[in-house]
Amino acid sequence: MVKIRLQRVGKRNRPYYRIVVTDSRNPRGGKVIEIVGHYDPLKDGVMDIKLEQLDKWLSLGAQMTPRVQKLVNLYKKQVSKEVKS
Template identity: 55%
Template sequence: MVKIRLKRVGKKGKPFYHVVVADSRRARDGKVIEKIGTYDPMTQPSTININLEKVETWVKNGAQATETAKN
């Protein structure tokens, strides 16, 4: 199953995430199908950049967002 989820890429103590489309059987930080955005929780307020067209395309093709990615 294909999922839309967060992939951690930041340093220790400084999290930064890529919003990605990946196979649910892969590791959290493993191989991805496509990067569709970023999330930076360290800024005030948190910064979220997502390509909504790509999200819509993947959802139409059956991808499901994880609970964290939905929020």
């Protein structure tokens, strides 16, 4: 099964995450199919998500983890606020 999940990169005590598409059987730091975004929790939750690629993978049957789902919803709210301003 294909999953959209977080992959931790960065240094000790300095987390940084990629939002990746990968097979659910691969380890967290293993082989990825595509990188669809990134998330920096220490810089006020700075994130960038390629929504077109995300929608493409969701239409192909990929499933998001609960944490990625929360981040995507938060990102969509941020983008809609920026458009309204």
